[in-house]
Amino acid sequence: MSGSAERNRRADARRNSGAILDAALRLLDAQPDASLDAIANAAGVTRQTVYAHFPSREHLLAAVVDRITDEAAAAMDAAEPDTGSAADALLRVLEAGSRTAARYPVLAQQIASLPVSPHTDQERHAPIADRIGRVIRRGQASGEFDKKVPAEWLTAVTIKIGHAAGEEVEAGRMRPAEAAEALRTVLLRALRPGS
Structure with a gap:
């Protein structure tokens, strides 16, 4: 993988992680039992992406x-x-x-x-x-x-x-x-x- 592709992949990962955390803050404050699926949807990522960043x-x-x-x-x-x-x-x-x-x-x-x-x-x-x-x-x-x-x-x-x-x-x-x-x-x- 080229250096540029690796940097882009890391930037995407940081954006996804940030989006997941932003969504989790919003949803869990409104609905403490919100599912990981709901958090993934609110973050605009898949459930697998959530688990890739946060295993549980x-x-x-x-x-x-x-x-x-x-x-x-x-x-x-x-x-x-x-x-x-x-x-x-x-x-x-x-x-x-x-x-x-x-x-x-x-x-x-x-x-x-x-x-x-x-x-x-x-x-x-x-x-x-x-x-x-x-x-x-x-x-x-x-x-x-x-x-x-x-x-x-x-x-x-x-x-x-x-x-x-x-x-x-x-x-x-x-x-x-x-x-x-x-x-x-x-x-x-x-x-x-x-x-």
């Missing part, structure tokens, strides 16, 4: 998780995590991540309910945790956040409080604005030195 539904779902994580990480980076006070930056970063998750409410809930090992869960959250941790370490260095507690612990607490706020909204116990204010209040109290 679980592989496709893992790729969807990666896509959403990448989107959230990009949104968090665009929220200027290195600008202004660490507290303000952290809240901007969390809001950016939350807006991304809010674009896929059903899918985010489905992903959160999947049983995964602690190691897989840690890997899934790593890009998000890295961004949050960077802001927390900056806040510790500036004295805004407690230095006596490891940044990794504060990062984990921040993620858990964020999940709790989202779960309260999903369950209908809080309105989004209420949950955002509760998150802000509790989180800043938890991070403050001498709390």
